Amino acid sequence: MSKPKILVARAIFPEVIARLEQHFEVQANQQDQTWSKAQWMEYLKDKDGVFTTGTDRIDAEVLAVATRLKICANMAVGYNNFDIAAMTAAGVLATNAPDVLTETTADFGFALLMATARRVTESEHYLRAGKWTRWSYDMFAGSDIHGTTLGILGMGRIGQGIARRGAHGFGMKVIYHNRSRLDAGLEAECKASYVSKEELLKSADHLVLVLPYSPASHHAIGAAELALMKPTANLINIARGGIVDDAALAAALRNKTIAAAGLDVFEGEPKLNADLLTVPNVVLTPHIASATMPTRLAMASLAADNLIGFFTENKPLTPLNPAVLASK
DSSP states (O other): OOOOEEEEOSOOOHHHHHHHHTTSEEEEOTTOOOOOHHHHHHHHTTOSEEEEOTTOOBOHHHHHHOTTOOEEEESSSOOTTBOHHHHHHTTOEEEOOOSTTHHHHHHHHHHHHHHHHTTHHHHHHHHHTTOOOSOOTTTTOOOOOTTSEEEEEOOSHHHHHHHHIIIIIHOOEEEEEOSSOOOHHHHHHHTEEEOOHHHHHHHOSEEEEOOOOOGGGTTSBOHHHHHHSOTTOEEEEOSOTTSBOHHHHHHHHHTTSSSEEEESOOTTTTSOOGGGGSOSSEEEOOSOTTOSHHHHHHHHHHHHHHHHHHHHHSOOSSBSSTHHHHTO
16 A cells, blocks of 8 residues: 655654655655745645645645645644635645744743843844943943733743743743633733733733734734833744734834834744844844754654654644544
């Protein structure tokens, strides 16, 4: 009996490829080439499954060509590269990679918060340019983290990890807004208080965005929201590009509507709004919040587990549209 055919869209760990080859006929993009959409669709034509990253789009146009496709396993917790409705209509299962990156991403979110508040990037550029010739009392004076108010928009697993770090490690007052309120036990564990979105924006000294991207959350932070924030506040986005109106944010940073921002994600990435490169009070990183080798390996392994579990037992570990399984 022939093995199912799968496509691995981006370069991944060789040991994960070797494991997949035990179960599948694998076409792997280990050269990490950038494919056009036409190439992408051509490669998917004869595939039963695909291992994707967060940038590999699966939509109705792709599915119309990839008629053999049964599962798309995302090596990411976010899945805004998937049109879930179109996939469900076509009977194609979607899976993601939650949990395994929670603590690593929360670590990075707090690192980005600290770098932003304490003007680490700005001061390093100053030093590297040879401009540091004397000390002054207000040189790159930033904002405190300990004892301040930490606001979190989106209180899933990663948001809870950020909250625990702030409350237990830095003695911060933690407030949050979410689509649904946490139960009392989780709130107590995180030392977090639920507030309205408006109160969150007005009260936070440091606002961290950890909500999933959807049409409803597009530009959840725009000019109007930024205007509600304290002029001394810092904004951190480790969620997804498109949640923040990057053009409005660049203007707010230039006009000192808020003090600073730290961004790991951008609209239209890897391209980004050029205005963000012209303001000094922003820390920019290239979508690396989950980037440790153990975590990235765990993410790739979970995506592989989903493919193997689906084709061997019809039991993927983390399905996003499980109704598809019932029809198999």
